[in-house]
Amino acid sequence: MTRPNLPPRFACVPFAHRALHDVTQGRPENSRAAIRAAIDAGYGIEIDVQLSADGAAMVFHDYHLGRLTAVQGAVRLHSADALRSIALTGGDEGIPDLPEVLALVAGRVPILVELKDQDGNMGTDLGPLEEATAQAISGYAGDLAVMSFNPNSVALLQKLCPEVPRGITTSAYREGDWPLGQHIRDHLRAIPDYDRVGACFISHEVDDLDRPRVAELKKEGAIISCWTVRSASQEARARQVADTITFEGYAAALSD
Known part of the structure; x- marks a missing residue:
């Protein structure tokens, strides 16, 4: 079993949750504008990917379009071209795909890609999104890691991009x-499933960091991240356990 380590920068920089989004400033979640803002600020970037109808990895959090666009319906019922043309609410751009986002980041900051569960019940009815993601990240020269709530997705990624x-x-x-x-x-x-899937880190719910299993994994060498920190005071508490954080809604501290 392979267990590649996280690049050192992952334990040094905070990660902007769904990139450095602020819709009041024209930067919707997971948008190019939010990604550029995170790069400019020196933050790592956490993004989400969903599957299009034609098998592309699209950078979008929700399963349905309605919260973040003016269009209704499931993401996976629309082609990649159609999704690229659907404007994100609060911005002036469509939904990007993963290859475009990777080209935009171009290794300047670390990037964390979360695959949203496509099984619906955290099971094994998976494959197309993992394959599209593995293809998109193949050959990427920057610091990058993948994760999912569904450990079966992570197990498949172990095979596709070990x-x-x-x-x-x-x-x-x-x-x-x-x-x-x-x-x-x-x-x-x-x-x-941590060992089964060859994981080297977890990203844990921020208000559950005192769970004994988290401490056990950290003792065994796991890098501990957490989601989603929303204030400096919450960050200070989280960092008593977490090596790094995923944050939104405030300016997280950068290391000197």
Whole structure:
């Protein structure tokens, strides 16, 4: 089993959640404008990818278009070309695909790519998004890592791009927060798949960092990140456990 390490910069810089977005400044989530702003500020960038109808990895968080655009319907029912032409609310650009975003970042800051679960129940009905992502990141020369809430997605990425560092996005999986059965939430909460998928980090829910399993993984050498920090005071508490953070809504501290 391969377990590539995170590049050192991942433990040094805060990551802008869905890039450095601020819709009041014309920078929607996961937009090119938000990515440029994060690069200019020297932050790492966390982005999400969803699958288009024709198998492209699109940089977009939600499964449905309605919250972030004026169009309704599921992302995966639209072609990549159609999605590129759908304007993000609060900005003046369409939805980018992953290759375009990687070309824009071009190694200037580290980038963390989260694959959204395509199974719907954290199962194994996967493949097209992982394949599209692996193809897009093949040959990328900058610091990059991949992660997903679905450990089966991370396991597949281990096969498709074994040289790319990978992690599991983790959570307290509280009842009511997730449309998942209790047995699935209980399983995922325990983070039992860390070694199976060859992970080298987790990105854990910020208000659950005192979980004993998090401390256990850190003791074993895992890099601990967390989501989503929304204030300097919350950051200070999180950094008692976390090596780095994913943040939004304020200017996270940069190392000297």
